[in-house]
Amino acid sequence: MGLYDKFARLANDREQFQTSGLNPFGTCIDEVYSATQGRIGDQKIVLAGTNNYLGLTFDAQAIAAGQAALAALGTGTTGSRMANGSYGSHLTLERELAEFFDRPSAIVFSTGYTANLGVISTLAGPGAVVLIDADSHASIYDACALGGAEIIRFRHNDAADLERRMLRLGERAREAIIIVEGIYSMLGDVAPLVEIVDIKRRLGGYLLVDEAHSFGVMGEHGRGLAEALGVEQDVDIVLGTFSKSLASIGGFAVGGKGMDVLRYSSRPYIFTASPSPSSIASVRTALQKIALHPELREKLWSNAHRLYHGLAELGYTLGPRISPVVPVMIGSKEEGLRFWRELIAHGVYVNLVLPPAAPAGVTLLRCSVNAAHSDEEIDTIVRAFAALKK
Numbered sequence: 001m002g003l004y005d006k007f008a009r010l011a012n013d014r015e016q017f018q019t020s021g022l023n024p025f026g027t028c029i030d031e032v033y034s035a036t037q038g039r040i041g042d043q044k045i046v047l048a049g050t051n052n053y054l055g056l057t058f059d060a061q062a063i064a065a066g067q068a069a070l071a072a073l074g075t076g077t078t079g080s081r082m083a084n085g086s087y088g089s090h091l092t093l094e095r096e097l098a099e100f101f102d103r104p105s106a107i108v109f110s111t112g113y114t115a116n117l118g119v120i121s122t123l124a125g126p127g128a129v130v131l132i133d134a135d136s137h138a139s140i141y142d143a144c145a146l147g148g149a150e151i152i153r154f155r156h157n158d159a160a161d162l163e164r165r166m167l168r169l170g171e172r173a174r175e176a177i178i179i180v181e182g183i184y185s186m187l188g189d190v191a192p193l194v195e196i197v198d199i200k201r202r203l204g205g206y207l208l209v210d211e212a213h214s215f216g217v218m219g220e221h222g223r224g225l226a227e228a229l230g231v232e233q234d235v236d237i238v239l240g241t242f243s244k245s246l247a248s249i250g251g252f253a254v255g256g257k258g259m260d261v262l263r264y265s266s267r268p269y270i271f272t273a274s275p276s277p278s279s280i281a282s283v284r285t286a287l288q289k290i291a292l293h294p295e296l297r298e299k300l301w302s303n304a305h306r307l308y309h310g311l312a313e314l315g316y317t318l319g320p321r322i323s324p325v326v327p328v329m330i331g332s333k334e335e336g337l338r339f340w341r342e343l344i345a346h347g348v349y350v351n352l353v354l355p356p357a358a359p360a361g362v363t364l365l366r367c368s369v370n371a372a373h374s375d376e377e378i379d380t381i382v383r384a385f386a387a388l389k390k
Contacts, residue, residue: 022341024352034058035372040344046377048367049351051185053217053324054289054296055372056247062285069281076276081108081263085274093284097252100287101223101238104257108250108280110272112212112241113139115251117146118268119239120179120208124149129176131165131205133157133191135184135359140210149177156184156359159195166203174204182214182225186359186366188323190214190225197234206236216245217324222290222297242279246286250275296371300324303369303378310382311367314389327353328365328385336363339388346384 004011014025022040029047031039035055038047056062069089077085090108097106109115120143124130128149132140135156144151155161166173178200180191193209200207211224215238219227222245226232237259242250253259263269289296301324308322317329330336333354340352343365351366358364367381 022344024337024340027349029349032057035370036374036377038349040349043344043347045344045347045349046373046380047349048369048373048381049349050370051213051244051368052247052370052372053213053245053300053368054247054286055300055370056245056286056289058372059247059286059289062247062282062289065285066278066282069277073277075278077274079274080270080272081274082270087274087277087280089277089280089284090274093280093287094252096284096287097254100221100291101254102232103238103254105259106252106254107259107263107269108252108275109269110250110275112239112243112251114268114272115239115241115253116140116210117143118266118272119237119253119262120144120177121147121268122262122266123147123206124177129169129172130179131162131176132179133181133184135186136179136181137185137210137212140179140181144179157189157192159192159199162196163199163203166199166205176205177208178205179208179210182209182211182218183323183325185213185325186353186357186364187319187327188325189320190218190323193225193229193231193235197231200234207234208237208239209235210239212239212241212244213325215240216290217297217300220294222294242275242283242286245290246283248279248283248286250279250283300369300371303371303373303375306375306378307367307369307381310378311385314382314386316385324369326367326369328367330363330365333363336365339365342388343384346387348381348384 029038035052035057036047038045079085094106094108109118116139124144124147126148130144130149131152131154133156134153152165154165183190209226214224216222218225226235237253237255239253242248304322304324307326312318319327336352353364353366355361
């Protein structure tokens with residue numbers, strides 16, 4: 001067998017997509033004009049398939065901060081945090097993140113994926129038990145597998161199923177690690193954190209919440225779902241990314257003082273080059289925006305309601321709740337591909353999500369809105385979907 005023969009089916013599917021029209025996998029956005037406008041080929045498009053929730057990718061202050069850091073500190077650190085990759089700005093950002101979350105400690109990672117890999121794989125080593133939501137992100141699954149822990153999946157957003165599995169563990173439940181997400185990236189639904197916290201209080205365990213898609217989006221201060229539901233004190237570690245609301249690249253974990261030991265035991269942290277100074281500088285500026293401008297969240301949620309209601313009135317089947325992630329359920333892979341291409345022809349870019357990436361074996365046209373979308377742009381998205389109905 002050849003080295004790549006086992007991927008023959010995948011290669012054939014990819015070839016089919018490439019030869020039959022615009023390829024949805026690795027689509028090239030040829031130009032990006034703003035947080036909401038771009039170009040694919042000759043077609044100008046409304047960008048409705050990004051995670052740029054607060055619309056800060058073109059924020060003038062964040063860009064200026066990044067440019068200044070680029071000029072002063074160079075293009076990259078060329079080293080890990082343990083070697084030569086901890087600059088003053090990395091440490092300052094960690095202090096600012098800890099203050100933002102009102103936690104004793106914060107650790108900055110090179111990506112959100114690496115943050116999950118670094119924290120979870122280190123804590124969930126051989127002999128540990130991890131209970132994860134069945135719809136957890138790939139990085140959570142990979143982190144658990146890397147650590148070598150016993151992995152127990154519970155049904156998506158089913159706190160009763162989590163409790164049943166915790167009870168079966170008996171005394172082992174007291175040391176178990178429970179991992180859920182704030183907003184789930186495919187369906188836009190949220191974890192039942194209040195119920196999960198109640199289970200933790202009664203049966204024990206440690207709770208980690210990946211707030212990648214809810215950080216900057218939910219809560220009075222933008223700290224995420226745990227803040228919005230008033231259960232922050234029951235969450236042991238919050239994980240997040242810089243690549244959504246913070247409009248850059250990188251990741252983070254915040255928690256108690258004891259979490260600092262992970263700096264000396266987490267292989268993904270020790271052996272990965274640290275984020276570039278320009279990324280750190282833009283993130284620091286964006287973090288200040290989240291803290292000082294709650295009106296960004298207000299506009300984001302206004303846009304989310306406008307798009308959700310507009311698509312629902314057209315008769316589309318959507319996700320279970322209003323959120324900045326608005327998934328449109330499509331009947332088949334072939335129909336999803338056709339819809340995706342026709343949306344681009346109508347000037348709208350969304351994400352085509354096929355099984356197994358989409359949960360429950362469905363095909364999704366995943367829309368996402370941000371605070372920079374105007375009412376007119378949201379209406380353009382709705383009109384494009386209306387044209388497909390015809």
